[in-house]
Amino acid sequence: MARAFLFVLDSFGIGGAADAERYGDAGSNTFGHIVKACAEGRADRAGLRKGPLFVPNMLSLGLGRAAKTATGFIFGDGAKAQLASAFHGAAQEISSGKDTPSGHWEIAALPVRFDWGYFPDTVPAFPAELSEAIIREGGMPGILGNCHAPGTEIIERFGEEHIRTGKPICYTSVDSVLQIAAHEVHFGLERLYEFCKVVRRLVDPLNIGRVIARPFIGETAASFERTHNRRDYSVPPPEPTLLDRLTARGSRVIAVGKIGDIFAHRGISEVRKAAGNMAMFDKALGAMNDAGDGDLVFANFVDFDTEFGHRRDVAGYAAALEAFDRRLPEALAQLRQGDLLILTADHGNDPTWHGTDHTRERIPVIGTGPGFGGDIGLRATFADIGETVAEHLGLVRGRHGTSFYATIGGHA
Numbered sequence: 001m002a003r004a005f006l007f008v009l010d011s012f013g014i015g016g017a018a019d020a021e022r023y024g025d026a027g028s029n030t031f032g033h034i035v036k037a038c039a040e041g042r043a044d045r046a047g048l049r050k051g052p053l054f055v056p057n058m059l060s061l062g063l064g065r066a067a068k069t070a071t072g073f074i075f076g077d078g079a080k081a082q083l084a085s086a087f088h089g090a091a092q093e094i095s096s097g098k099d100t101p102s103g104h105w106e107i108a109a110l111p112v113r114f115d116w117g118y119f120p121d122t123v124p125a126f127p128a129e130l131s132e133a134i135i136r137e138g139g140m141p142g143i144l145g146n147c148h149a150p151g152t153e154i155i156e157r158f159g160e161e162h163i164r165t166g167k168p169i170c171y172t173s174v175d176s177v178l179q180i181a182a183h184e185v186h187f188g189l190e191r192l193y194e195f196c197k198v199v200r201r202l203v204d205p206l207n208i209g210r211v212i213a214r215p216f217i218g219e220t221a222a223s224f225e226r227t228h229n230r231r232d233y234s235v236p237p238p239e240p241t242l243l244d245r246l247t248a249r250g251s252r253v254i255a256v257g258k259i260g261d262i263f264a265h266r267g268i269s270e271v272r273k274a275a276g277n278m279a280m281f282d283k284a285l286g287a288m289n290d291a292g293d294g295d296l297v298f299a300n301f302v303d304f305d306t307e308f309g310h311r312r313d314v315a316g317y318a319a320a321l322e323a324f325d326r327r328l329p330e331a332l333a334q335l336r337q338g339d340l341l342i343l344t345a346d347h348g349n350d351p352t353w354h355g356t357d358h359t360r361e362r363i364p365v366i367g368t369g370p371g372f373g374g375d376i377g378l379r380a381t382f383a384d385i386g387e388t389v390a391e392h393l394g395l396v397r398g399r400h401g402t403s404f405y406a407t408i409g410g411h412a
Contacts, residue, residue, distance in 0.1 A: 002340075002392055002394065005342070007342070008107065008344055010303075010345065010346060011345060012304055013029070014362055015362065016361065020360045023359075028360070030309070032067065033314075033353075034318050037318070038053040043314045049322060054322055055325040057332075059075070061343065063075075063088070070090035088365070088376065090363065091381065092378065092381065093362075093381070094380070095113070096112055098348070098360040100175075101209050105237050105263075106383050107344065107385050108237075108241040108263070110242075111381060111401075116207055119148075119172040122147075130202060137202065141167055144161060144162055145158055146170055148174070151179065151226065159220075159221055168187065169181040173357055176210065178199060179212045180213055182216075183215070184216065189215055189229055196231065212231070213230060213231040213232075215227050228274075236263075240267075241386070242267075243267025243298070246393065246395070251296065252295040252296070253267055254296070254298070256283050257273060257283075258302055272287055277320060280303075301324065309350070317351045338370070339369045339370065340410075342367035342389070343366050344365050344382075372409050373409055376408065381400070385401075388403045392410055
């Protein structure tokens with residue numbers, strides 16, 4: 001019985017990216033700066049958490065050693081504490097962006113070696129011909145926003161006008177994305193989804209990675225709240241990924257969270273979604289229980305990124321890490337002979353950093369399974385993760401990445 005479980009803690013970077021300066025992120029370190037803030041009392045919040053960051057279960061899988069590999073950062077005695085059956089290391093991204101599709105595709109053994117299209121940080125941000133086409137082909141009275149902005153802020157700014165006029169709120173960021181916020185009731189959730197499909201088609205010639213539906217509720221700027229009915233409309237991967245290779249041979253890929261959207265639902269057998277990290281963890285546990293021989297459970301825990309990283313909420317991020325860590329033994333208890341569990345990330349989103357955008361960082365690669373263990377060092381690409389899973393599940397070697405399966409004690 002060979003099964004694989006790949007858990008992505010969305011945005012949980014560990015610093016040290018060799019090319020971080022190119023992205024304006026030299027010195028960013030999501031994990032390291034959260035640890036420092038907690039130690040200094042800057043992540044204390046009444047009723048939420050207090051004191052040093054407490055993630056003993058991830059440390060037992062080698063998180064401390066992974067951080068040391070990435071940057072030389074030492075987290076207490078975390079560089080020493082590790083289960084005998086755990087393995088650890090870090091990985092450098094070779095894809096051209098620091099966005100969700102690039103990170104996840106590379107994890108799935110397909111680096112993004114082309115440049116995405118981006119919108120300039122100007123007002124308006126979108127080309128006039130695109131805006132006109134969005135209005136015309138989407139049947140809209142106009143659009144609001146048309147700029148770079150954080151999601152919660154732009155809803156506060158334009159939400160009431162959106163309700164009054166029926167104009168959707170369209171905005172972007174430093175990522176290759178066009179986001180559309182609309183009220184679930186006044187505008188309509190299904191109408192928003194259909195509108196996003198139109199916009200997806202219109203931005204294809206510009207090579208924009210994602211169009212994202214951002215529904216919200218509430219009646220005033222003070223009460224607006226984004227819901228968990230977000231939906232991403234992504235460009236399909238240009239080559240087969242690990243997911244395609246698995247489903248082509250008859251294995252199941254169970255996608256937990258937004259994984260299905262990220263891969264444009266290609267190579268996906270089943271999607272399981274829920275609202276919030278803890279509910280997502282429940283879904284992941286159920287998928288682990290249901291997985292059979294040769295199957296992959298691929299889970300994304302998005303709250304780290306959307307709720308805390310982008311909002312620069314250090315205390316919230318720290319509390320979310322601690323909550324995830326408390327649940328981790330439940331996943332470990334499900335592992336049996338032939339299972340491989342890997343915890344990793346897709347990029348950074350340092351909550352102590354300037355701005356509200358992702359940060360270019362290395363990622364942790366930690367995990368466990370009966371008979372596994374060892375130091376995988378610093379991997380040259382996230383694709384090594386996908387190729388390791390591929391070898392574990394009996395697939396032939398792909399075009400990108402190098403498996404570290406033998407290093408951790410695996411025998412295909």
